[in-house]
Amino acid sequence: MATEKTPIEKELEDDDNKFLASLEELDENTSDNEAGEADEAAKKEEEEQRRKNKDAEEARKRREAEAKKAKTDDTPDTPDEEKGMDPREQVRELVKKYPDLDLRELDEDVDFQEYSKGKWVAGGKSITEIYEDYVSFRARISKEEEEVVKQRYAKKSGPSLKGSSGGTGGTQKSDDIFTMEEMESLSKRMPYMNPKEYQSISRKYEKSIQYHKNKKQ
């Protein structure tokens, strides 16, 4: 698989080329030398060149080691992806498990943001686990059923609100709750209700107020 070279890799390649060129030059120089002063000068020059080459070789090795280290530090995602911790994959898993969940609603919830802060990290809990923990935490704090808390993040037109077959998401049925419009109309009628009439709707009415109140929060 062809990959684009990083600047460090390019630098290393240049160094290699220079090194090879200098070796060739050295070979040519050695064969051309004859004797006397010229020989001594050539020897010194050769020595100097070897030293330079040695330095260059060491510098190259050092840079190569540094490049290798940097590459290791820059790529922590790769092994996590292999473990199935890709955030997108996690969200897909959450939606699959809770089809009624309104992600936007959840995302905009300040309490959830605060709760999940610092928790959704590589190697930590998955978003599904965080969501489930949050629901149970919130239910415990507000002394509500977990299902009621879940309803707060349910899609408005989701199947649970239509209250038909009791799907895997919410279990709140529309039969148990008055809509806001029904509540408004009942509240206008309520001052005139006789005790029996009020008794017949009071439980459902109270439950509906609680439901709509929670939904707004």
Place this chain on the structure above:
Amino acid sequence: MGNTLNVNLPKISQKIYQEWTAKTRLVKSCSNEFEGEFDLTNLEIDIPVFGHLSIHKTSIKERDVKPAPVEFKKGSTIRVIIDKGRYNHWGETKLNELMDKLDAEDSETRRRLVQDWALDAEEELGIAVAKLPTRRHINAYSLLGNKAVDKTNILLLFDILKAKAKAAHMNYQEFDFFASEKIGTIARDAQLEFKANPAKAAFGDGYVGRVNGIDLMELEIDALVKRNADTALVEAEYAIWKTRDGIQYVVPFKTTVSYELDLSEVLLGGTGYQTVEYYDFFNIYPERLYVVDIKYDANASLPTFTGANPTANVINKDNLKAVFGTVK
């Protein structure tokens, strides 16, 4: 999108109504039925009138069984005028704060209101009954031969009560006897057997038991009793002998409303809130409600509610009407 605070308001008024009536004994024992919707303009409402079913008779020899119109137990309704109201202003000008105070399960504000309204309603109704004209009184003192009620004649008193109901062609078992704690003490002194009526016992506080076939309920309306100056024991009282429909106590309108507050009332003005109930009580069947004048000390006198200040012995009742409502 509606507001949950607003839809909560009338619910709180219904809750207050249920709670204060539950704390009463006399009011709770009255029929509270009404039909249709309260006419806020004319302040009118229909209340049911329970009549007897007709008995259609024929001669078998003539084989003349004609189809009769279908009859329901409830004979008809009668239109009444609602003329009384009770209300409370709230010291909160913010609706959500008021709701927090009133809506909580253990709301202290609501508890106080409920207590006050229950006491007031009991006293008002009790006095209204005591003020019924003389022909509606059973004067036990004179009927017992100008004698105070004691353990020697208490059975006779109970017999008189039963006889009054029978004389008016009614079943005395439909009646309840509401009296102070004194009557129970005398009945026990006379070693009368107290039986329990589970339905009445479940009905709520105040049920003493069934004595000589009469269901005895203990009332706590101090305006109806005369106490000894030293011992504070009851010396005379107005007791009540009634059926459930002997009094119809209706509350056809109850809500919490907002109104504008004047700048002079609250700094910068604002919105005030008021919990309101429109109510009245009626005696549609005179023969199903009696006042029983009882003396436990022959020299004692009964409480009075006449004169310049008819509610002189009622605490904090500046404008208490304590009279039955009128039928249109």
